[in-house]
């Protein structure tokens with residue numbers, strides 16, 4: 203099979219031929235229809251995470267995968283060739299206490315597709331334990347749009363519907379208008395919340411406006427007083443969708459009394475993931491600071507139901523499609539803020 207492989211940090215992915223994967227016992231092989239390109243791919247690609255995550259070159263990235271079951275392994279039940287599926291990026295061990303409670307997203311034996319195991323910037327990808335690690339997707343959904351379900355959309359959904367309960371009375375301020383920020387905007391809008399997006403990139407702000415953001419500001423325009431004035435009150439929910447101390451600090455400075463700050467983006471190398479917490483503000487304003495990762499299966503089904511019912515409209519995401527040879531330029535664009543929106547590789 204053809205795959206776009208990381209062979210050296212920060213260098214263009216190489217298009218190489220690899221042996222076709224065989225389905226593991228209880229698992230499947232997916233024929234990839236589309237795979238989104240995420241900022242976490244960027245962090246692995248440029249070596250940000252080399253100290254905390256070992257990869258063996260050549261490594262195949264890609265964790266926002268939509269495809270069709272191409273082969274089933276011994277003992278695999280419930281799936282057949284041709285079934286349309288989406289693969290939540292975190293793979294569930296099914297044995298640990300967190301999996302037992304249904305919280306597969308914080309599994310003790312956490313592995314993630316495209317990180318610890320081969321990913322979907324390839325024609326085929328194996329997925330273990332198919333009874334737990336696949337979600338059925340209606341074949342009418344555009345695979346390019348659905349690709350974001352593997353990471354960004356499910357992350358935004360779990361954060362806003364499980365960690366907090368977003369609703370029409372909320373004001374949601376999102377710091378970082380990349381893929382995760384845009385997905386958070388779409389989920390917040392669908393719940394009827396008033397929304398604000400902060401990003402330095404004018405193209406990201408334009409895309410946010412097109413997706414219904416009530417307000418879109420640059421970081422220079424988004425002092426807490428300015429946010430409160432623009433939103434008609436302090437945001438009840440703030441979201442760091444960038445994984446950067448500036449975004450986290452801005453969220454904690456702006457969030458309303460009794461509100462919640464959600465930490466969704468993962469940070470890169472160095473100091474960008476660390477900053478001093480404003481302890482007294484957190485105490486006196488009773489601010490809840492919540493981390494959130496991925497999306498456990500029961501909540502994921504509610505996300506798919508909302509899509510099917512038309513209450514979560516993803517049409518504004520307007521994915522940009524490209525081949526495996528397009529991925530490197532998107533990753534390079536994340537360095538300079540040129541990459542916005544959802545770009546998917548379609549092998």
Ligand SMILES: [Zn+2]
Pocket residue numbers: 240241242243265353354
């Ligand atoms: Zn991701």
Ligand SMILES: [Zn+2]
Pocket residue numbers: 294295296297298299300301302306309310311312
């Ligand atoms: Zn587990």
